Amino acid sequence: MNIFCVGLSHHNAGVSLRERFAVDAAALAETLAALREHAPLNEAVLLSTCNRVEIYGLAGDASVAARACAEFLQRSAGVEAEFYRRDMAEGVRHLFRVVSGLDSMVVGETEILGQVKDAYAAALARGATGAALNRLFQQAFRVAKQVRTKTGITRGSVSVGSVAVELAEKIFGDLSACRVLLLGAGDAGARVARSLQSRGVRALVIANRTFDRAAELAAELGGMALHYDHWCGALDDADIIISCTAARGRVLSAADLAPMLPARGDRPLFLVDVAVPRDFDPALNGLEGVYLHNLDSLQAIARQGMAGRESEIEHCERLISEHLDEFLAWARRRGASAAEAAP
């Protein structure tokens, strides 16, 4: 049984190259059919994400088939590239690592599992898979599930935006009732706001010195623009305030906020300061019901999350090795029975 993988990923190709090779989801089945006409493949699955384009195949001669796959990809993209190739055990291990998120740009991310499932489903629907790749991919999905449930590889947030979301969820629980006020329309603040929007916050108000920029960002994020001079009026309603203005001094001090707190009752206030220099007075964190995090603390938590994930890699690799042995034993048994059946 000659299973192989050929492809390129964020490890060996920049985004400008990867985007040339990317295959649109709608064109996946058609591309797979063309590939099978071009290359001598018994079975094949084509995986295309923003970080990788890979072909998993079963062929009588893996070297010839892998070369043909690489030629096909280069011809489709209209550009040459360096491809990696993994044969049999290494190819199987590679798939198990990919589907578990160990080979991802952000280690432990789980989106890849859905993408691999989609790629496999497309190949299965097209009749491009058989006993070997069916078994391989089903086992890969089991590996991914075990890695997620038995290790801490997905635990902890690893980006500033996801850390802000995690902190907000530990304050408010469900974010669907939260109102977000974004001060400034810079990229850092917009990224945090976007992360919170993805968790379904109730409202987003954006205040910026240049109103047109606020309106533009509000249109993009599905929020409401506000004149910067009026942002204090929106403070009472806000549950989360993200600040990323270019102000030289403090935008909000403890002395400004303290008199407003009694009217908030039990409602906590989460302040996210991603501005440099900082917009929020550090003394705000000392007020009851007010939680302040700045860029430094958010990045420190993200680093902690990443370190936690990296410390789990060894555990994940052990699980993967167990499954690899199981798959290889199955492949050997299958190879032996095929040989016996041969005339």
Place this chain on the structure above:
Amino acid sequence: MERHLLAGSTLFYLLGFANSLLSLGAGKFRPGRLNTVFIAGGFALQTAFLWARGQDLGRCPITSTFEVLVFLSWSIALAYLVVGAAYRISLLGAFTAPLVFALQLAALLGPSARASQPQGPPSGWLELHAATSLVAYGVLALACVAGVMFLVQERQLKMRVPGSIFHLLPPIATLTDAMRRLLWFGLGLLSAGIVAGFLVRVPVGHWKTGASLLVWAAYAAILLLWSRHVLHPRRVAQACVAAFALALATLPAMNALAGHLAK
């Protein structure tokens, strides 16, 4: 047989405690499930014990310090199973199991572990008073646990980089809600217990009445000040811990009442 039921129940709580320690230590606490199974198992055996003891005594089994401690830990387990399931604050179980185990172990090792032999006919109001008050204490113990969890989580959120327990504790909004409901529920039961106590018409001494009213007033004040926004949730959490310490200090008063019941 009764002792076996209680020993079995204590073993379940010990397993719950050990499970909490192991999973928290490994940083892999999975909410609910095993911990709830252990607490439910301990609760079932405890219920069987209290039922058997009640049959023997012909009254509610709160006639000695031993029985009061068992009844109190049963109340805490009951409150956890009702509240923990309702609000999915599963980590409450990690804090509840050791508390219930400690109370029950104290009951087993305490000097009054032998069954007392009450004399005279049982008083329905007195038993209702004592039983309702003990269940109220169980609920207020959970409010105290929720308060401790709130204070720990609040501290984590104020830190520059939170520790690993941050990921395991529930959101402070959930804990605030749990504290509010537990306080109202506990105060309601405490009020019912006090009203039943007034209907007993047995002289128990001013100190006993005073201690009960002091505990009631402490919890009523917390809820009043909270509803008027004089107390912030953090202060409420601190008050929950302090008020429960006060409530525990009145347990000797209940013991005195238990002695009265036994006469």
